[in-house]
Amino acid sequence: MKGVRVKFFIFLIVTIAAIWSLVPTYNLYATLPRKQKALQDEKAEIQRTGDSASMRTRMIVWDRAYADYQQERNKTSKASLHLGLDIVGGMHLTMTLSDTIQIARDRISEAIQADLKVIEGRIDKLGVVEPVLQAAGDRIIIQLPGVVDEARAESLIGKTAVLDFRMLAEDRKTEDVLNRIDNFFKALQTGDSASANAPGFRTYVSTAQGEMAIDEQYFPIVAGMLAQVDTTTLMGDYHFFFGPKTRAQGGDVRPMYLLKREAELSTADGKLIDKAYHRIYQGTDDPAATNTFIVDFTLSRSPNPKYNPIAKFATTTQRFVNKRMAIVLDSMVMSAPVIRSKIPDGSGMITTGDVSGDKARDLAIVLATGSMQAPLKVESAQRIGPSLGADSIRRGVQASLIGAALVILFMLIYYNVSGLVAVFAMAMNMLYLFAILGGVLHATLTLPGLAGLALTVGMAVDANVLIFERMREELRWGKSVRVAVENGYQRALPAIIDGNLTTIISAVAIYFMGSGPIRGFATNLVVGLVINVITAVYLTRLVYDFALSQFQMRTLRI
């Protein structure tokens, strides 16, 4: 039979293509982890043995090898089947627009898209493999599979990272503003102006390391007081900003600065920072920063003559030599150094006081990736511990394998050789399904997705049972093997088609209505059932036709 041979050939090609398309998935989960481990071992080895000079050269080689590995991994990952967060564990973040800034409705999606870009850059630096980022209305959904440092990821992703440079007020000006606010509150309490003994604003302002500082316990009070005052009349062109909480002799304090309300340079106006790196500071100009991590930055050189950060920085630093300029990140004063001379090349450094390097590294990342157009806040953070994920996947796989083995055993006992044909069809069904999910759709497998697979297997068993029961009936009525096979398939077909089609209809409804994990269920089911009709009906038929054409079959083992 020529037709059978052609069909057999097509089947063979499809199967080879399916296996081929699963190669990246195999590499992602089997080959690459081994490679990564080897690289990590090598790094540990280099750091342990080498002296500083040879270590540096070896590390450069290693860095290149690691970059190659990461590139390969990203490429492979794009062509693979992924495991969902509920299976491998990881982090699921939903960010939504923070209500601190009102954004016009028609600009929301634009702002979200811009923020998405920024987040993408930051996650890339975080080193998470195959993150999933989605914009959904006024939200951004982020999935970070695998082991993730949650706190770091949250702070890194959530930072608005608006950086600006503001001039500090002169001492005389500061004194003046402090007095005015002080008098304002004294007047509030006594009814008439300036009773010298009433507690005013200055009571809360102390000095620590040569800066104005607020005791941490008074910080809410001071913040509340500043929110009450009429800033334009009392502070003029200036405004109070605070630094991060620092340890002083009497307890924790927050340094306070009076800064120009208008920033000299700000990322809110456009891209400001070109490069940012962290390193250990070993200079002596700033003794407090010695041996802590700092971030070196270079401003961007914009071709636009109207907005050129480097030129602006040069003129500003020239104008304000020997004055203090504050570097402010998200309204928090990072440092306030004195400008010693004009800075023509747009380079500078930010002291962080960080000794471990993590904070400085993350600061460098957020500076280099730019600031968000619209501030975001974390709406929900779902963390799925990898231990549970690993445990549940191991036990689930074990249980499914045992279950599958039992079904196979049952089919073999009940249907004999024909059972083997059915098992073969099911195996092919799974192979093709995984090939389409992994090699074509690059889908993510979740727990509901596995449910879709389970239903597919159930329907595959059912299709074969339907066909075999029909064949048995035909044989019982004394039909020949050839006729029994022919009629068995023909009679079982309407039930199989109708059953699979109705299930596909409901799965399609679920796909279009459902969201996230439920969609995975629907996708797997639809793809699985379409393949099921092909493998359970046409592929098994091919096996019988092949056997009938090759052997003189008097009896059918069914």
Place this chain on the structure above:
Amino acid sequence: MVQIFKDTHIDFIKLRRITLPAVLILVLASLALFFIRPHRFGVDFVGGSLVQVRIFGPKAPVSTEQMRATLEQLGAGGASIQKFGESNEFLIRTEKVQSYGGEKFSDAVLGALRQEFNCDSASLAKDPKSAQADSVVKRMDTTIAPRMGRELQGKALLAVIIGLFGILIYVTFRFDFRFGTCGVGALVCDVLITLGIFAALGREISIPVVAAFLTIIGYDINDKIVVSDRIREDVRKFRKDGFADIVNRALNETLSRTFLTGFSVLMVLLCLIFLGAAAIQDFALTMAIGLLVGTFSSILVLPQLVTEWEKRMPSRTRRI
């Protein structure tokens, strides 16, 4: 040839005097149960915080009461506590998203539990092998804003309703309106009864459980189509026989298929129930209940409904 059912002649249709009222009672009981004891929805739906912890060390085993007392001190007495079997693993859930002394729920719970159940340095020195310095281990921790929950809830329900409507149209087109209505009706009854049993067991509806319900619906549709298909075929083949006889014959003919497929799937589900992890157990248990309900309804409810309909409104043409 191994065969389980050999040439059976069970009068399924006669059973309708029992099965149809029984189904009605079960459906009503399920509906009543929804009001008496509403379903508990997981954090996926209602929002809230959830933390799963495991306690080791000499202070284990810890009873649910001890756990409750510790949580009450924290001010989280309203949280639900679920213990997993004999392992000292607890699932603690609160629907209120609030901060506990400036901390997140999971951190606060963990802190309180560590204070209570971590072993002191004395017992650590005495028996360093069995005692671990940190005896409370966090296994999982989830926070979900409820806003997302409501959306998910509505969407899942709408998806099922639209799906059912699509099936009704398809079956009406391929069979006839009678089979479509009875099929979808039986399907709805199956889902309601399964939900009722689920509520009676006091289980919580989570995403895997929703997935299980979707799977059951899919399986159940297929089951009903297979039975309907055989009835359709036999009605064409045996034009002279009475409708009830034809339906009975069709049911007996498909009985072995109904059993074989159901048994195969049930076998896998039992494996998952007894060997799988908690999340998968919930899924498999829901499916097993739905599988049994659906399989029985395919041979004890759907054909009887169609027969009843035929009796009251005989179709002259018998175009089924």
